[in-house]
Amino acid sequence: MLYAVIMAGGSGTRLWPLSRQNHPKQALRLVGERTMFQHAVDRLTPLFPSEQTLVVTRSEHAPILAAQVPELKPSNFIIEPEGRGTAPAIGLAAIHLQKRDPDAVMAVLTADHYITDTEEFRKALSASSLLAKEGHLVTLGIPPESPSTGFGYIQQGESLGNYGGLPTFRVERFIEKPDLEKATWMVESGGFAWNSGMFVWRVDRIMGEIQKQMPGLYAKLMELSAAIDKPEYEDVIKALWHKVEKQTIDYGVMESAEDVAVIPVNIGWTDIGSWRSLFNLLAVDQNRNSWTGPHIDLDTEDTLVINDKRLVATIGVKGMIIIDTGDALLVCPKEREQDVREIVKELKEKGKDNWL
């Protein structure tokens, strides 16, 4: 049976001040009337009944997300006491799935990406599950639109044939976030895809790789697995989870795993990692501005304004990001959007927790 596991543990510091510790990116209405988490569930609904949709998230975020999708029951949520990176989160989901269904195929999906072609997305998941059933660790690759230095890349190797109507390939190698020169070379060469962070595999296969490559994590997962459905589970996870080494699934497992495959997918995928990537998705007026709440402007161009009830007035503003929330305001040129992270870092260092 195919299960969806939505990874919803991140916080999204580059979307500050809208994204906060207690109001994470996944819970925000960034595109349209639905939150990122609701979009993530919506696009799975035709393929996965709710009992086959699991969500990995942190305890403080679970109630917020649960309230947004009432059809998901508490048993759909797998709670991490704290975020330890994608490798532990995926291992945690895998041991829970193994208990329910030792033959489970799990699709590791995200809540912080926006996908415009949801039909093609589901087709890609179906194709991936066919390949995964044969034992491959399948990654969804995004044909690169630009030499982005913000993503890892996957080099395609020999063809593994067509699955569900899509060509599939053995992975030659994973490339960590490159510099611009290397990225440009890869895009021009062809045969490289962005690593979307979406994977499909059999639980026994991924657990086998974790056992081989991350024995420390594997031992802890086994200890935890023995406690599933027992009264001591909460105490066990609390006692051991903070000792789990932080690691990504890419670095911890995928780069050295056997039988890794990639399916390049054209699904209209956007990583909403920052204000600029969101701006690219939103509808704009004739001056290329995107507005949310009440506003009035003179000579404003290429500017993203997100506000709620307060009036935002701009005069002669060009290429800016203006994020106006209840208790904080960000003003920043588009080009500096990556530095929002620095603001959050400084707030943390200064102990300004009420603005985090």
Add this chain to the structure above:
Amino acid sequence: MLYAVIMAGGSGTRLWPLSRQNHPKQALRLVGERTMFQHAVDRLTPLFPSEQTLVVTRSEHAPILAAQVPELKPSNFIIEPEGRGTAPAIGLAAIHLQKRDPDAVMAVLTADHYITDTEEFRKALSASSLLAKEGHLVTLGIPPESPSTGFGYIQQGESLGNYGGLPTFRVERFIEKPDLEKATWMVESGGFAWNSGMFVWRVDRIMGEIQKQMPGLYAKLMELSAAIDKPEYEDVIKALWHKVEKQTIDYGVMESAEDVAVIPVNIGWTDIGSWRSLFNLLAVDQNRNSWTGPHIDLDTEDTLVINDKRLVATIGVKGMIIIDTGDALLVCPKEREQDVREIVKELKEKGKDNWL
């Protein structure tokens, strides 16, 4: 006897969104801990006992201003049902003063100017009152620091001698707000001063000029004067004030009046007419930024931020004005500050009264 008449009827649209219909510029804490109106009274206190200090303002603003200066009693306030320009406001103050003291000398002063050298200011008022007692209409002229096109100018004529230690001159002519070329010529020529809008004269003299030059206004003022201290006063002013023609004292009276004098004064005068003029007065950090409330920044220069409790975060912002109030936000480069007026105009046209 010398009386101070503080003109506090304006609204200050170029200081939107801090300045509002029901929270006018005079009532704002723009420089230091005192409001503009409090500063205006403070600088008079050593020279004028409170019973000689009158305030002309609109009915909706009187309670706000009265609360800010408790030593002023209701009898100190002269209420205009609505603003009709400086000529009617001054005429209204004059008829009230005439009732109290037919020989009164009135100093027409402002609440929207900031004066750093208050001792020199009081010295100028004393000198002006000596000249005014002799029958002159005295204007305080500001030696121009730059060829500003935002002020009217006064051309000095022959000397009228020294009064109170200050040289005084007959006014050759008043020049309305000039273009840059003319302003530059005047500043380079010398012998021109900015028109500060502060005047000192005997009430009988100004009433005589109003009678001669603005007979329509004079007739209404006489009708009103007859009702002062009578129960029907409120009804009379309400019935006639909206019929009074809007006019400035400069255009309506001063440009054609007899015996007009000017005293150039060095009092550290600033017209806080707009955000930029305020910015010039405020203390700045090493990057020439002025901050009010909580803030965090990266690479921010030459920027004015006014906020209250919300955190303002700026990244890579240069030469901007950011005014963050409870219900509205303004973002505007310094160079565009005059266009704030256009925003207010558009809000008015669109009936967005809650933001006016």
